[in-house]
Structure formats: C-alpha cells, structure tokens
Amino acid sequence: MSGFRSLRALVLGLGLMAGATPALAAGEGVSLPDTRFSFDGLFGHFDRASAQRGFQVYKEVCASCHSMHLLSYRNLRQLGLSEAEVAGIAATVQVMDGPNDEGQMVERPGRASDRFKSPFANEQAARSANNGAYPPDLSVITKAREGGADYIHALLVGYEDPPPGVQVADGMHYNRYFAGHQIAMPQPINSEGQVEYHDGTKATVEQMVRDVTQFLTWAAEPELEERKAMGVKIIIFLTILGGLAYAVKRKVWHDVH
Amino acid sequence: MADSMAQPAPQDGETRRDFLQLVAGSFAAVGVGAIAWPFISSMNPARDTLAVSTTDIDLKPIAAGSAITVVWRGKPVFVRSRTEEEIKSARATPLSELRDPQADQERVKKDQWLVVIGICTHLGCIPLGQKPTDERGPFGGWFCPCHGSAYDTSGRIRQGPAPTNLPVPSYAFTSDTQIRIG
Amino acid sequence: MATGLHKSDFQNPVIRWVDARLPVFTMMQKEYGTFPTPRNFNYFWNFGALAMVNLVIMIATGIFLAMNYTAHTGMAFDSVERIMRDVNYGWLLRYAHANGASMFFIVVYIHIFRGLYYGSYKAPRELLWMIGVVIFLLMMATAFMGYVLPWGQMSFWGATVITNLFSAFPLVGESIVTWLWGGFSVDNPTLNRFFSLHYLMPFVIFGVVFLHVAALHITGSNNPLGIDPKGPQDTVPFHPYYTAKDSVGLVVYFIVFAVLVFFFPNLLGHADNYIPANPLVTPPHIVPEWYFLPFYAILRAVPDKLGGVLLMFGSIAILFVLPWLDTSPVRSMRFRPLARPFFAVWCLCFLVLLYVGGKPPEEPFVTIARVATAYYFLYFLVILPLLGRLERPLPLPESIARPVLRGGGPLPAGAMSKPMEKA
Numbered sequence: 001m002s003g004f005r006s007l008r009a010l011v012l013g014l015g016l017m018a019g020a021t022p023a024l025a026a027g028e029g030v031s032l033p034d035t036r037f038s039f040d041g042l043f044g045h046f047d048r049a050s051a052q053r054g055f056q057v058y059k060e061v062c063a064s065c066h067s068m069h070l071l072s073y074r075n076l077r078q079l080g081l082s083e084a085e086v087a088g089i090a091a092t093v094q095v096m097d098g099p100n101d102e103g104q105m106v107e108r109p110g111r112a113s114d115r116f117k118s119p120f121a122n123e124q125a126a127r128s129a130n131n132g133a134y135p136p137d138l139s140v141i142t143k144a145r146e147g148g149a150d151y152i153h154a155l156l157v158g159y160e161d162p163p164p165g166v167q168v169a170d171g172m173h174y175n176r177y178f179a180g181h182q183i184a185m186p187q188p189i190n191s192e193g194q195v196e197y198h199d200g201t202k203a204t205v206e207q208m209v210r211d212v213t214q215f216l217t218w219a220a221e222p223e224l225e226e227r228k229a230m231g232v233k234i235i236i237f238l239t240i241l242g243g244l245a246y247a248v249k250r251k252v253w254h255d256v257h
Numbered sequence: 258m259a260d261s262m263a264q265p266a267p268q269d270g271e272t273r274r275d276f277l278q279l280v281a282g283s284f285a286a287v288g289v290g291a292i293a294w295p296f297i298s299s300m301n302p303a304r305d306t307l308a309v310s311t312t313d314i315d316l317k318p319i320a321a322g323s324a325i326t327v328v329w330r331g332k333p334v335f336v337r338s339r340t341e342e343e344i345k346s347a348r349a350t351p352l353s354e355l356r357d358p359q360a361d362q363e364r365v366k367k368d369q370w371l372v373v374i375g376i377c378t379h380l381g382c383i384p385l386g387q388k389p390t391d392e393r394g395p396f397g398g399w400f401c402p403c404h405g406s407a408y409d410t411s412g413r414i415r416q417g418p419a420p421t422n423l424p425v426p427s428y429a430f431t432s433d434t435q436i437r438i439g
Numbered sequence: 440m441a442t443g444l445h446k447s448d449f450q451n452p453v454i455r456w457v458d459a460r461l462p463v464f465t466m467m468q469k470e471y472g473t474f475p476t477p478r479n480f481n482y483f484w485n486f487g488a489l490a491m492v493n494l495v496i497m498i499a500t501g502i503f504l505a506m507n508y509t510a511h512t513g514m515a516f517d518s519v520e521r522i523m524r525d526v527n528y529g530w531l532l533r534y535a536h537a538n539g540a541s542m543f544f545i546v547v548y549i550h551i552f553r554g555l556y557y558g559s560y561k562a563p564r565e566l567l568w569m570i571g572v573v574i575f576l577l578m579m580a581t582a583f584m585g586y587v588l589p590w591g592q593m594s595f596w597g598a599t600v601i602t603n604l605f606s607a608f609p610l611v612g613e614s615i616v617t618w619l620w621g622g623f624s625v626d627n628p629t630l631n632r633f634f635s636l637h638y639l640m641p642f643v644i645f646g647v648v649f650l651h652v653a654a655l656h657i658t659g660s661n662n663p664l665g666i667d668p669k670g671p672q673d674t675v676p677f678h679p680y681y682t683a684k685d686s687v688g689l690v691v692y693f694i695v696f697a698v699l700v701f702f703f704p705n706l707l708g709h710a711d712n713y714i715p716a717n718p719l720v721t722p723p724h725i726v727p728e729w730y731f732l733p734f735y736a737i738l739r740a741v742p743d744k745l746g747g748v749l750l751m752f753g754s755i756a757i758l759f760v761l762p763w764l765d766t767s768p769v770r771s772m773r774f775r776p777l778a779r780p781f782f783a784v785w786c787l788c789f790l791v792l793l794y795v796g797g798k799p800p801e802e803p804f805v806t807i808a809r810v811a812t813a814y815y816f817l818y819f820l821v822i823l824p825l826l827g828r829l830e831r832p833l834p835l836p837e838s839i840a841r842p843v844l845r846g847g848g849p850l851p852a853g854a855m856s857k858p859m860e861k862a
Contacts, residue, residue: 042702070520074308101318113308136714140520143705144713179723220713223523223530230531231701238697241288242690244281249683251277256478256675285686295528299503303525 030177032150037210039149039217042232045225046218048080049199054215055079057195057208061188062138065130067118070139071219074112078222079215086112093117131171133184142213142220149217151177156209159187311439313431316370324387326375329438333375333383334426335399336436339410343397344368347411357421361411364425372436373412374426377401379419384408399423470656475674476681477662479839483557484660484681485688486550492689493543494648498641500536501585504529508588510634512627515590516715534704535696540582541707542696544730547575556782558770559661565762567654572758574647579731581640584633586728591712596725598625598633604738607748624718665770666835673839724799732796733789737815739800740808750812757819764819766827774833778826785818 038047055076058068073090077083090110095117098105110117120126127134142148154177162174162181172182189208197203218224312329314336319325324337339347347361365371377384379401385391386399386408394400394407396415401407406417413422428438447458447465458464507526509518522529551571554560560568587598602619606612621628659668668674675681699706707729711722727735737754741747757764772779788811795811798804 070517070524072305072308074304075524101315111311113305113311140713144710146710148710227530227534227701227704231697234697234701235694237284237288238690238694241281241284242687242694244277244284245683245686245690248277248281249687252679252683256680281686295531296499296503298527299529299532300506301527303507303521303527303529305521305525 032147032154032177035150035153035210037149037214037217039214039224042228044228046079047214049201050211050214051079051218052081052215053195053197053199053201053208054211054213054218056197057189057212058138058215060195061208062212063116064119065126065135065185066138067120067126067135068116068139068219069118069137071116072112073110073114073116075219075222077112079218083112090114131184135185138216138219140220142217144220149213152216153209153213155183156187156189156212157206159190311437313435313437316434316436321369323389326387327438329374329426334438335371335373335375335387335412335423337371339369339371343410346397347409347413350409350411350413354415356414359411359413359422364411364413364422366428366430370436371410371412372425372428372438373423375399375423377403377406377419378414378421378423379404379406379417384423470652470677471682472676472678474656474677475659475668475671476677477660477668477839478673478675478680479662479664480660480681480684481663482684482688483549483553483663485685485692486546486553487655488685489546489688489692490543490550491648492692493539493546494641494644497536497539497543498645500532500539501638501641503532504536505638508634510588510631512590512630512716515588515630519589531700534700536585537708538696538699538704540585540728541699541730542692543578544582546692547578548730551575552786554661555785556772557661557663558665558765558767558772560762561765561770562762563658564654564661567651567658568762569759570647570651570654572755574644574651575758576755577640577644577647581637581644582728582730584637584640586712587630587633588637589712590630590716592714592716592720592722593709593712593725595625595716595718596721597727598629600725601727602629604748604751607745609745626718661770662839663771663773664836664839665774666839669838726797729793729797732794733792734796736792736796736808737812739796740805740812750816754812754815757816761819761823765823767823767830767832768827769832769835774835775826775830776833777830778823781818781822781826784814788812788814788818 038045038050058066073086076086076089081089090112093110093114094107095110095114096105097108100106120129123134136144142152145151147154155175158175158177160174160176162168166174166181168174168182172184173186174181175183189205189212192205193203194205195203195208201207221227309330312327312334314325314327316336316338319336319338321338322340322343324335326333326335328334344361350361352358352360364373375383375387380403382401382403384399384401384406386393392400392402394416396407396409398408398410398412398415401417401419404418406419407415408419408423409415411422412425414420426438428436431437444459445462445465447455447462448468449455449458449464454464504522507518507522507529509515519533522533524530526532554568554571583597583601587594602616602625605615605619608615617623619629620626621632662668709726709728711725714722726732734751734754738747738751741750767775767778769775772782791807791811792815795804795808
C-alpha cells in the first residue's frame with residue numbers, strides 16, 4: 001500500500017500545484033479525524049454487510065427528514081439484497097401514480113423501479129417542518145462535502161458541549177466539525193441500540209455512524225468498485241504499453257543517436 | 258532524406274525492431290478497441306430504462322369486441338376483448354395458411370383476451386383496428402395503413418409485406434380482471 | 440497520365456486511384472510521413488500532439504454525454520447523475536470529460552510554457568503563435584460554458600460571476616449581461632445557449648487547430664536550440680522518429696489521465712458542484728476551476744471593477760503582441776543567460792497567482808497577488824523589450840547536428856562536412 005500512498009502524494013502534490021487546495025479551505029481549520037474505510041485505496045470495495053446496516057440506519061433515523069431522491073429501490077440489489085427483499089422494502093411505501101383512466105392520481109405500493117420516497121413533498125414543506133432549515137438530500141452527500149466520507153463520519157460524531165463563552169443560538173446545536181459550529185440538525189445518532197441490527201451486530205454509536213457512512217458513500221458513488229477495478233487493469237495495461245512504446249522509440253532512434 | 262545518413266542496420270536488428278513495432282502496435286490496437294466499447298455500450302438502454310418495465314391494466318371497462326391501447330416501454334400494447342366468433346375464426350384457420358404459423362392457443366392466456374404489441378412487424382407503423390370505426394382489414398383483426406399488412410383476430414399476419422405476427426409481450430393475470438405486462 | 444490528375448507515388452492501386460483524384464494520401468505522407476522535422480526535439484515537443492489527442496477525446500466523450508444530458512434547469516443536475524448511475528459506462532464518459540478538461544489545460548499550459556522558453560513565438564512564427572492564443576481563448580470559453588452544464592452550485596455562481604464581468608464596461612455593460620443571460624439572471628435560457636455553444640465551440644477549435652498546424656508546416660517547427668535547420672543532416676522524417684517519440688509521451692499522458700479518472704475523479708473539482716444550483720444561496724467560497732485561477736487572481740488584485748476586468752483580459756491579450764515585445768534575436772533561452780532567471784520568476788508568479796486565485800480575498804493573499812500581477816506584466820512590457828538590448832547571448836551552435844552529435848560516437852562524414860560548407 002505504500003506505493004499507493006506515494007502515488008497519492010504525487011497526485012496530491014500535482015493537485016496542490018494546480019490549486020486544488022483552496023477548495024479544501026472550507027474546513028475552517030478543524031482537521032478531520034482520519035478514518036479508514038473499506039472503500040479507500042487502490043483496491044477499495046464496499047463492505048456490503050456494513051452498507052446494508054447503514055441502509056437500516058438511514059431508513060430508521062435519517063429518512064424521516066432527509067430524502068435520497070436519486071436512488072431507486074432496485075439499486076439496493078447492488079448491496080446484496082435479493083429481488084424479493086428489494087420488492088418487500090419497496091412495497092412498504094405508498095407511491096403516487098397516475099392519472100388512471102378516470103383521471104385520478106392514485107396511491108399504489110412501491111415497486112423496485114421507484115425512487116426512494118422523499119419525506120417531504122418539496123423544499124418549502126421540508127423547511128417549514130424543520131424550523132426553516134432544509135435537510136439536504138443525501139443522494140450524493142459524500143461527494144458534495146469537502147472531506148467526503150471522513151467529513152460525514154466526523155460530523156455525526158462531532159456533537160459536543162459548546163466551549164465556554166460560545167453562545168449557541170436557539171434551536172441550534174454545537175458541532176465541532178460543522179462550518180461555523182452551529183448546526184440545526186440535533187445529534188441524529190445518539191444512543192447505543194438506537195437501531196436494532198438484524199445481523200446481531202452491536203449497535204454502538206460509532207458502529208451506526210460507520211455503517212451509515214458506508215451506505216451514503218455507496219449511494220453517492222455506486223460505480224466506485226467498478227471504477228477502481230477497471231483503473232488497476234488499465235494502468236497495468238498502459239505501463240506495459242509504455243514499456244513497449246519506449247522500446248520502439250529507442251530502436252527507431254538508435255541509428256540517429 | 259535523413260534515411261540516407263543512417264548506417265545500414267544489422268539484419269537481426271531490423272527484424273527485432275519490426276517485431277517490437279508489431280507487438281506495440283497490436284497492444285495499442287487492443288487498447289483503442291477497448292476504449293470504443295464504453296462509447297458503444299453507453300447507447301444501449303440505461304439501467305433505469307430497463308427497470309421501468311411493468312404496466313398494470315384493468316380489464317373490467319373493456320366491452321366484448323372492443324379494445325384498448327396501453328403504453329408499455331414506450332410502445333403501444335393492444336388489449337382486445339374478443340367475441341366468440343372472433344375466437345372461433347382465429348382457431349378455425351389451418352396453420353398451413355399462415356405465413357408465421359402459430360396456433361391461437363399459444364398466443365393467449367385466456368381465450369377472451371388477446372394482448373399483442375401493436376406495432377406492425379413490417380416497418381413499425383401502428384395498425385388500425387382499435388377503434389370501432391377503424392378499418393380492420395379482410396381478416397377482422399388489424400390493418401396497417403402504411404403498406405397494407407392485414408392481421409387476423411389472433412394478431413397473426415395474413416396478407417401484405419409484414420413478415421411475422423404481432424408479438425405477444427410477457428404478461429400475467431394478477432387477478433381475474435387485471436393483467437400486468439412486463 | 441490524364442490531365443487534371445495528381446501524380447501519385449503510391450503503388451497500391453486503390454490508394455493510387457483515390458490519391459490521383461484527391462491527394463489526401465500524398466498530403467498525409469508529406470505532412471506527417473516524410474515531413475522534415477528538427478532532429479533535436481526534447482519531450483516538451485510532445486505536447487502539441489497530446490493537445491490534439493485531448494481535443495479528440497473531449498469531442499468524443501462530449502458527443503456521447505450529450506446523448507443523455509438534458510439542458511434544463513430543473514433536470515440538468517439529475518440528468519448528469521443519471522449518466523453517472525444508470526447509463527452504461529456513463530460515469531467513465533463523464534469523469535473522462537471532466538478530468539479531460541483539466542488534462543487539456545495542463546497539456547496546453549506546458550505547450551505554452553515550451554513556446555515561451557524556446558522562443559517559438561518569434562519570427563517567422565508570429566502568426567502561428569497568435570493562432571495558438573486564439574485556441575487558448577476558445578478553450579477557456581468552452582471550458583467555462585461546459586462547467587455550467589451540470590447546474591450545480593459552482594456552475595450557477597461561476598456563470599453568474601463570470602458573465603457579470605461584462606457589466607464592468609460603462610454604458611453597454613448591463614445590456615451585454617442581459618443579452619448574455621437572455622433574461623434578468625442566469626436561468627434556463629442561459630443554460631440552453633451555453634449548452635448549444637459548448638457543443639459548437641470544440642468544432643471551431645478544431646478548425647483553428649487546423650490553421651495552427653497549417654501555419655506550423657509552413658514555417659517548420661522550432662527546436663530546443665532555436666536555430667533553423669540548415670540541411671537534411673539537421674532533420675529527420677516525422678515518421679517514424681516523432682510518431683515513435685510522441686507515442687511514448689502519449690502513454691505517459693494516458694497514465695496520468697487514468698490515475699485521475701479512476702482514482703481521484705473529483706480531486707480537481709469542487710464538492711459544491713454536487714449541490715444542485717440554488718439562485719438564492721451563494722456558497723461561502725466560490726472559486727473557478729483551477730485552470731482559471733491565475734486570471735481570477737489578476738482580476739481580484741485590482742480594487743477597481745473595470746480595471747480588474749481590463750487587466751484580466753489584458754493578461755491574455757498581451758500574448759498577441761509578445762512576438763514584438765521580445766526584441767532579442769535569439770529564440771532559445773538556452774543561450775539567454777539573463778532572460779532565463781527572469782522567465783523562471785515569471786513562471787513562479789504564474790503558479791503563485793494560480794495559488795492565491797483560490798484563496799479568500801484577504802491578506803496576505805491580496806498583496807501577494809498584486810506583486811505577482813505586477814511582475815506578470817512587467818516581464819512582458821519592460822523586461823523582455825529591455826533584455827533584447829542589454830543581454831549578451833551565448834554563442835549559438837553552428838547547426839543542430841553538431842551539438843547533438845558531439846560526444847555521440849563517430850560522426851558520419853556527411854553530417855560533418857555539410858554544415859561547414861553552408862557556414
């Protein structure tokens with residue numbers, strides 16, 4: 001893995017030169033705790049059991065406020081759920097469909113091809129139910145925040161008492177990692193056993209946070225495994241091709257030098 | 258040109274270079290070929306398009322002898338409630354008279370209900386015959402106004418340029434009066 | 440031989456038949472086969488070919504992305520995410536296109552740097568250089584409009600800020616901005632026209648690149664020594680020598696490209712652009728894509744709105760007159776001991792501007808940006824014109840073949856004698 005780290009250092013260095021750092025400045029000086037996830041690195045992959053548990057956390061905790069409107073129930077097949085399980089999950093929600101032959105909109109049980117049902121009809125409804133704050137859609141949340149999965153993990157465990165002298169506004173909560181430290185969302189994952197895992201995993205806060213982060217990362221980048229696997233193959237191929245091209249170049253130029 | 262100043266290379270050097278170029282060239286060709294595939298593949302139906310593939314139909318409002326058109330995967334599907342005579346005429350036709358021989362029994366799940374994709378197998382027009390006022394052609398089924406193909410009451414091709422019968426989509430009865438296509 | 444037919448040298452009857460009527464094979468053979476090219480290129484001379492390949496990649500991926508993209512404010516963001524999730528290999532096409540833009544600018548910046556260091560803009564290549572600057576401008580416009588299409592927060596606010604630059608012009612400014620928008624804010628008409636133009640521009644670039652290459656093949660390439668080839672001993676045919684050498688660079692380029700696309704696809708992007716555009720909320724730190732940062736820094740270095748805009752456009756416009764600002768008759772900085780450190784500082788300033796362009800507009804970055812901006816212009820307007828008069832260049836080699844062959848084994852007799860005769 002050290003080879004990969006130096007590669008990353010190289011690319012990051014390039015990125016630094018290219019000015020990618022300014023975007024990182026948004027963190028406001030609080031560095032995120034470095035968290036290792038199964039999807040990090042050259043051969044990164046999703047921990048499906050963890051992501052399935054994470055889906056359960058999302059469903060039972062987050063989904064009451066946060067939509068994930070870019071995902072469909074059928075996408076859960078990728079996490080290892082069977083067709084019947086997915087159909088079962090989809091059928092638990094009522095989806096507006098229609099108009100039918102009489103011109104009426106009708107509710108029907110969800111199907112695998114339906115998008116995740118949103119908790120609110122629109123942004124205004126979401127704001128009015130949440131003290132004016134808009135719970136963002138979580139479909140691509142790990143791509144939409146600097147620090148990605150590390151940030152989401154940090155934010156969820158970053159609730160603490162405000163340092164002395166800091167006044168937290170009414171209805172706000174102090175979070176070490178949130179920009180400005182005052183966040184409208186109360187600590188969502190806050191007590192051990194908040195979710196009862198089907199697979200018997202002990203639902204500590206840290207475990208639930210890691211699981212839901214795993215799930216959200218998968219949701220934002222479902223192509224990650226395919227992408228990295230393909231990348232390894234292509235770079236091996238290109239390295240060989242590069243060697244061949246260089247050998248040809250040497251031969252061709254042999255007469256001139 | 259500059260070649261004139263190059264030293265005549267030893268024979269084995271030449272062949273080694275040729276071989277190297279051949280290997281490198283084939284490698285590059287494989288690479289270019291592999292790059293082409295994602296582009297071609299991206300034009301196939303996307304995963305969401307493939308996923309949205311069922312349509313529910315309520316059969317109750319369809320009177321005997323009439324038909325409705327529903328949309329499935331962006332295509333019209335004809336659902337016809339056939340009369341006794343229509344069923345009889347479809348079954349009486351000997352298979353030897355058919356261009357695309359298929360028994361009526363193979364094309365329906367319940368005798369009364371004929372479900373076919375309403376696209377002429379010739380060049381993709383929508384045949385007439387759904388509305389009571391439509392021309393249904395000499396075989397009482399459908400008639401395609403574009404090039405004159407005529408289908409019988411089982412949706413089988415009987416006359417005109419179309420090569421095959423109107424295809425039957427996969428469907429199932431979810432209750433006595435409901436079907437789900439796809 | 441019938442009259443009116445081109446006299447083809449090709450043996451294959453099919454090729455010969457076509458070539459006699461439309462001599463494309465003869466042209467390719469002449470321009471990319473036997474084309475006499477200085478024998479002493481270093482790897483910096485790869486970057487023109489790389490840029491060409493990059494343009495083709497951008498057009499190809501772009502056309503296939505457009506097949507699935509919806510240019511509508513309500514649907515653009517979701518349609519891009521649908522490409523990422525549901526379209527077969529859509530993620531690959533999109534990441535290749537997005538990072539391809541960054542690769543394009545990396546390649547072109549190195550290409551320009553090469554031209555500046557080796558004096559490729561000097562006579563007789565002034566027009567070649569100016570056409571190149573036109574390509575650079577077209578690229579910037581295309582990249583800017585492309586970045587608007589995903590309709591994320593950075594798309595929207597980037598479009599708002601950049602189009603508002605034109606409001607700095609007195610009298611007509613506001614009307615120009617309204618005209619650019621097709622409304623009273625960046626909205627659906629803006630998105631639609633940007634998509635239309637973003638699709639058109641690459642083909643315009645392609646045409647101008649053709650002129651760039653045509654001009655290049657009249658004057659011939661510059662080379663690291665900056666002296667003209669004096670005869671066949673100074674050149675090699677383009678094929679196989681430079682096709683082979685370009686291939687090496689091309690594979691290295693693809694490796695860097697692949698590392699970005701497959702392992703760090705969002706490294707050079709902004710997280711905020713994964714938040715759908717919201718016309719009511721500006722993100723706290725808005726910065727353009729990295730390749731615009733030097734010019735963005737120049738814009739912000741000036742406390743006056745119109746002045747900043749003029750200086751920013753001026754920083755590129757000045758490149759058009761560079762061939763006449765640099766008064767030194769010596770092309771390559773290898774032989775300009777005084778110009779070399781000044782140019783190194785200029786490069787440093789460019790990188791510094793790139794860096795501070797992405798920093799918030801506060802001290803010390805503002806002062807740094809001002810100093811770097813001042814040097815940026817000073818270099819072109821004062822240093823280069825003066826250096827031509829003050830500097831004593833090193834003696835130039837007699838010919839390209841001599842320094843290359845020096846110490847490289849026994850010299851072929853012909854290579855030795857010919858430059859002597861000419862000299």
